[in-house]
Amino acid sequence: MSHPSLNAIFERCTEEGDCWLWQDGVNGAGWPSISIGGRTQYVRRVVRGMMDGEPVPARMRVPAKCGQRLCVSPYCSIVCTHRTSHRMAAERGAFGRPDAILRTTLRQRAQSAYSDELVSQIRTSEEDTATVCQRTGMSSSHVRRIRSGEARRDLSNPLNGLGARA
Numbered sequence: 001m002s003h004p005s006l007n008a009i010f011e012r013c014t015e016e017g018d019c020w021l022w023q024d025g026v027n028g029a030g031w032p033s034i035s036i037g038g039r040t041q042y043v044r045r046v047v048r049g050m051m052d053g054e055p056v057p058a059r060m061r062v063p064a065k066c067g068q069r070l071c072v073s074p075y076c077s078i079v080c081t082h083r084t085s086h087r088m089a090a091e092r093g094a095f096g097r098p099d100a101i102l103r104t105t106l107r108q109r110a111q112s113a114y115s116d117e118l119v120s121q122i123r124t125s126e127e128d129t130a131t132v133c134q135r136t137g138m139s140s141s142h143v144r145r146i147r148s149g150e151a152r153r154d155l156s157n158p159l160n161g162l163g164a165r166a
């Protein structure tokens, strides 16, 4: 195709806050791509160039502040050096880990047959493991794992599960 208008690109996205999430073609690495005059180009870079009124220099990167690979929004993209772009990605990685733990914990919790009330009662009670097993039907290893925090991590303390266990 010839050079697309900003509107033509916007129409191929779904809007999510400031983000424009590209719904059309991506390259092998999953980056929104578009063929202009027979050349494959990154959509985010094309949009940035249109907003700035001049093409983004080839040596510069165009990361999205939101961290979403499919986002081509000019409200999210910035022009920066490779070094800054790498730092942004590393910072996102550092904050990505608690998210992953939260997702895993919520998934495990959804699969668990025991209520949160029961779990917290088991954690605070003075009963020995065998008594709890008899009363609840839980296996002794599960009771031990709940009490140690390995199972049913307490999400009210963000440091749990991050290696900060006392």
Ligand SMILES: [Zn+2]
Residues within 6 Å of the ligand: 018, 019, 020, 064, 065, 066, 067, 068, 071, 072, 073, 076
């Ligand atoms: Zn975005």
